[in-house]
Amino acid sequence: MAAPSTGTCGLMERSVRERVPPLLTDLYQFTMAYAYWRAGRHQEPAVFELFFRDNPFDGGFSLFAGLHDCLLFLRSFRITDRDVEFLRFILPPNTDPAFFDFLRGLDCSTVTVRSVPEGSVVFARVPLMEVEGPLAVVQLLETSLLCLVNYASLVCSNAARFRLAAGHQRKLLEMGLRRAQGPDGGLTASRYTHIGGFDLTSNVQAGFLFGIPVAGTMAHSYVTSFSSLEEVWPQTLVTASGDPDPVDVISLTKVWLRRVCELLGAELGKIHEGELAAFLSYAIAYPQNFLPVIDSYSVECSGLLNFCAVALALCELGYKPVGVRLDSGDLCRQSMEVRRIFRLCSEQFSASTFNSLTIVGSNNISEETMTELNKKANEINVVGVGTHLVTCTKQPSLGCVYKLVEVRGRPRMKISEDPKKTTVAGRKAIYRLLDADGHPFLDLLCLNVEPPPEAGCTLICYPLGGDNSAVSVTPAQVTCLRREVFLKGQTFGAGVNTLKRTLVRSTSKRTLVRFANGLNTNWP
Amino acid sequence: MAAPSTGTCGLMERSVRERVPPLLTDLYQFTMAYAYWRAGRHQEPAVFELFFRDNPFDGGFSLFAGLHDCLLFLRSFRITDRDVEFLRFILPPNTDPAFFDFLRGLDCSTVTVRSVPEGSVVFARVPLMEVEGPLAVVQLLETSLLCLVNYASLVCSNAARFRLAAGHQRKLLEMGLRRAQGPDGGLTASRYTHIGGFDLTSNVQAGFLFGIPVAGTMAHSYVTSFSSLEEVWPQTLVTASGDPDPVDVISLTKVWLRRVCELLGAELGKIHEGELAAFLSYAIAYPQNFLPVIDSYSVECSGLLNFCAVALALCELGYKPVGVRLDSGDLCRQSMEVRRIFRLCSEQFSASTFNSLTIVGSNNISEETMTELNKKANEINVVGVGTHLVTCTKQPSLGCVYKLVEVRGRPRMKISEDPKKTTVAGRKAIYRLLDADGHPFLDLLCLNVEPPPEAGCTLICYPLGGDNSAVSVTPAQVTCLRREVFLKGQTFGAGVNTLKRTLVRSTSKRTLVRFANGLNTNWP
Incomplete structure (x- = not known):
């Protein structure tokens, strides 16, 4: 029997517009936007980078997820008259009324996003998304993008860890809806745990919207x-x-x-x-x-x-x-x-x-009990996981940040008394280097202006967080990790529909876990 | 300046209908509903109770929250043709087509809910909500009600703990949107941490929808x-x-x-x-x-x-x-x-x-660092809390359950090899007993058929989880903890609008925390 034609794509776009309106952000994004506007700097070209500082769960990797929702959010971002009316009420009374004319109708048609693909294996401190556009606009996007990426990536990574712990024989069923952070938390969990390696969900709406097989x-x-x-x-x-x-x-x-x-x-x-x-x-x-x-x-x-x-x-x-x-x-x-x-x-x-x-x-299964399952004799074919999966008990937040790295072509950085919080200035290019067997062995950060690494050529690099001693490597293949996914208000190359298909089919899933296994045998 | 007329009430009801459609539930609710229907039992009067088994955060209390959303959910619960179309696709092919006619147009007009008020101080194992109605219908509501109550109550209780740790002098600012479980998790966090004792939020949309003061x-x-x-x-x-x-x-x-x-x-x-x-x-x-x-x-x-x-x-x-x-x-x-x-x-x-x-x-503040703040000399007037507040790091899930206690007037129970999971059969009445100073000192569970306790009369009771030895108490006042909040498809008594006003004003907040302090000095 064929799936009923649900028109879920349009539904999802509408749903993102309602779930993530431009007001679903921190107030300071608007006060900063006003200060930029007042100083005539709002149109200055600026670049932000989105990354996390530590791999989650004390692990060796993360999966990147949430891009699809980010793109829908960017595509539907528009400040309405009603939004403006409320902003006028909460911003200080001396805010210049002309600022509200600037806000009214603002959209992302001048924003460009380069991103690693949805579901990629990624590592701490590598800029996963680069958001380029007018200073005030790209500033306004911060909280929403972080909100959409943080939990999606975290729960997707958590699912991958459960999958690695479970091995490939057992089927995994996600059943965390009742323990998630409300309806949307539950739906996000169902969706991204599927990408992370779960076979089934108990969540009917996730089956409806994302085509994930439903069980119960x-x-x-x-x-x-x-x-x-x-x-x-x-x-x-x-x-x-x-x-x-x-x-x-x-x-x-x-x-x-x-x-x-x-x-x-x-x-x-x-x-x-x-x-x-x-x-x-x-x-x-x-x-x-x-x-x-x-x-x-x-x-x-x-x-x-x-x-x-x-x-x-x-x-x-x-x-x-x-x-x-x-x-x-x-x-x-x-x-x-x-x-x-x-x-x-x-x-x-x-x-x-x-x-x-x-x-x-199914009984309060955690990553630890899943690992134990593989050590003890048992005859369980399908494991249902709820609370520990969706709430990510071991580390319930990923901590992605969004940092300014360039304004008007000039690199920017933040210095902190906490050295880990100091940012790396300037726009970057990210390459994944592969060995002769096709296994990735290094992600390389370069400044955009540096020449790209070439297959077969030895290069010197400095491990992030290392002691500044150089390492020399010779990649057999070089791939560019990020690509342009949003340009002039539209998704680009791999559009939203294509991404959605990638998401809902389980093709990516097994590949990812194999990749995670292959990349470093010490994982997770 | 007056708040713009945003029509947020209608917005919220629409929003709940979209956020919590009837399909946002576990598949087994529908397979069970079918089996009841097939056996002709779907209309049998049944009673479920919603409660949690342990106070969160190893603490002495919880706040109950999420009722307002539950009522909006119940009021807007209706299975549409599109829902039925999808259910037809995922339920086994031999499902009798007449079942789908039963589902089509199903609503909560035959459901009655008795509940403790939104924001109440409550304790483990006390049935907070009693949901009464036709067996198949009240079964279908389980996951959604749990999803709406679990996180709301957890994050509200967490906020109250931060407030108790911070004392009454300092202002507390919630700023967790970017670290929550997606957009709705963030919005729920802003809303219920305000009830739990936070003064301000960074979340603009929370200001728009719930009237919470916004800062940044x-x-x-x-x-x-x-x-x-x-x-x-x-x-x-x-x-x-x-x-x-x-x-x-x-x-x-x-x-x-x-x-x-x-x-x-x-x-x-x-x-x-x-x-x-x-x-x-x-x-x-x-x-x-x-x-x-x-x-x-x-x-x-x-x-x-x-x-x-x-x-x-x-x-x-x-x-x-x-x-x-x-x-x-x-x-x-x-x-x-x-x-x-x-x-x-x-x-x-x-x-x-x-x-x-x-x-x-503001710097990664947890309940512990908040407590330390009060021990060390400092000059901080406002504390901003994000990650640890909204993700409830110490215990990221409350674990509310929804258990059947009566069918056709006959008490039902579940026996478990884990004694804690064994339920208490039968419908109950819950009384809060107060001493002569007006301080609550005991919540009393009785069977519905038992006579209510009377002020001034000594009664014998058995502490839950105790060693079966009796305690004799004499209340100076007796209050009934639950009241009818939903009847014949409509909110009743304290309707949705009233509840909303209670929510968005901070009146409840300070009262609650005082209450929490008064009830047991060992708290939290």
Whole structure:
């Protein structure tokens, strides 16, 4: 079935205009813009750079994300009459009224942006975006661009770390919407964790807007809402092959439950009838998509046995049950036991489907527990991650900054008593140097006026943050890391639509993680 | 000047509808809704409770926030044809088409919500909201309500902790927009930190939508964009009293700079001319609002001296300079030195305005550094807080949950191998018991069917999480903690508009913090 034509591209552009109006910025951007305007400097050509000072999570890299939203923001940036009315109210009363005429209708048609591509592996202190334009205008863009890049890059990098910790076999499900910073935080998380390496999201709107595969079946509340088999309705199911006579699936399941309890030496009396009713109801509603959460009461005394009984009934009717979800306790130990029972059922009842059942695990998973999962024996196929993924518990902010490096062609810098906060003056070019195997091994910052490095030619460079001693390197290939993405009010080259496609397809995802692995084996 | 009529209320309701569409939820809400519908249970009356299991930040309390957005969400909740079209695409292909007819046009007209008031001091495990309605509908609301309450309450509580740490003298400025989880995270942070005790925000849109006072003057980029006094334009300023002859303010400032350097034994040669130009330009643009950031190069060798010179020139012309901002280094030590110089200037140059200058400090302030500020000698009047406030570094998620407690009048519970995750079955009433001084000392959970406690009557209760031993208490007053806020599709009693007014005025703020202090002296 084809995806409905949702017109999501137009929706997203409208949505960015509403989510990021020009007033969603720090007041000082407007007071500075006024001071520039008053001094007649507002049209002076200026260049800002956006970068972060430290790789997040004490790690070795970051992914750059949020560019797509930045471009939509720039394209729709326009100060309306209503904005001006409010600014007139909050700016000091002696503000020259002619300034408001300047603001009214201001847009980004004179702004040029050069940026590393969305989803790139990047490093601390490398200028990721260069924003060029009239001083007052590029100043006004600061907070919004930072807001759009900071969290997107952080959560995308966090997802990549979860992916690296999980390895390539396990599927990863993002389910953090309820723990994010409000609706937009949740949506941004779903979107950029997908780019960072997650396969699925629980967030329906993220599926709608970005085409990310959506997953989910039931919560504990569904299970606990049932108390007896009398609540199961309808009580019959037709076979998968479409036999006209519906089968009494309750009776069938009761038979299977007895057989399962016998096989496992379990007590029928400990089975929770409400849970069985919930599983049966769900299976009757979705016989092809049966994956219940089995820890509402007790996995081993009730949930697992109820699952097996219903799943075996489904198998008998020609359906393929999908699996189970574990949401509390020791996931590794439980998954081993669950798998053992599945294998036993498969053998004893000739139910080969039981050999390929999925076990989903979700219980406050962090990067550490994900790493441990790979060290301990377990049978978990899909891991659901919420809080620690979307809130980036280990470091909940990336700390991108936006610094002025050139005005009227003259380099500018800020000196600080904290040496790390001192900026590097002047416009730069960024090259990624690759070795003979095509592996990137160095990102090179040059001043724009310096000649670019050439493949095969040895060059001397000074590692940032090093002791000023020079290193000599010979790249086999040289690529330019940034490209022009916004010019004269329009996205350029890889336009918004193209970027969106890159985003929503998972092509970039695996490539990135491979790249992250290849670039430095000590990562993350 | 009156605030422009922005029609923000309608804006906010539209904005919530767009920010929190019914699809912004976990997929399993829809699969469960289908299973309920398929079993004919979707209309069964059900009750969910929203609560958190632990007070955030290892503290003794939380503030409850987000109710206003929840009410707007409930009021605008409606599943559209476009939503249905997408759901048809992602739900399993055998979903009965009649289910989509049920969904189409679904709203909250049959839902009733009882809630503690926005901004209340609340405690772990107390059900803050009770959501009652048809099983399928109240199930569908879970993720959105959690998403709207979780971060709002967390960041509001965090702000209250910063306020308690800062004491009542200092003004607090929220400036976290660029570090929040995207645009909406930033806006939510501005809004709820104001309720939690912050005085000001840098976020213009938060001023526009919620009437929060907005503050800010300049960033380092403004200062570094200037390199010489030639860039200052205009070079004159009329006096505050409106003399017709403009004064050459550059020459005047140069005179003052020489006098300041002489007084302090500072070297004129170390003064950064670009910084002086920046300060002068800003002062000419905003002579009544002069508050520059003074650490772009060196506070003691350049920034402070430049400030004094420009501020003394302003004083001579009859203006009142406002103060300075420090953004790096040891804020306490620097503020002491800055204040010393201000006093010296006041005495030497008879500039009494220098006795009431404001010193703003902002440099990665956390709750800990805020507490330290109160222990160390310093002269900081306003503290700007960004990252640690809006990302809630100490605990970036509150972990509210939404649990089913009753279906068709029958209590429901979930049992878990993790005892903390076991729910308390049945509908409850929550009373706040106050002592003879009017101080609240206990929140009491009863089953709805139990008689309410009475003032003056001793009652026996069992502390949650205690060892099951009973405590006997005699309240002097009893208040009911929750009230009906949503009924038949409409906000009820304290409607949305009233709530909004409560929100945007700072009345609640101080009361809350006093309350938090009064309730338990060991807080937070």
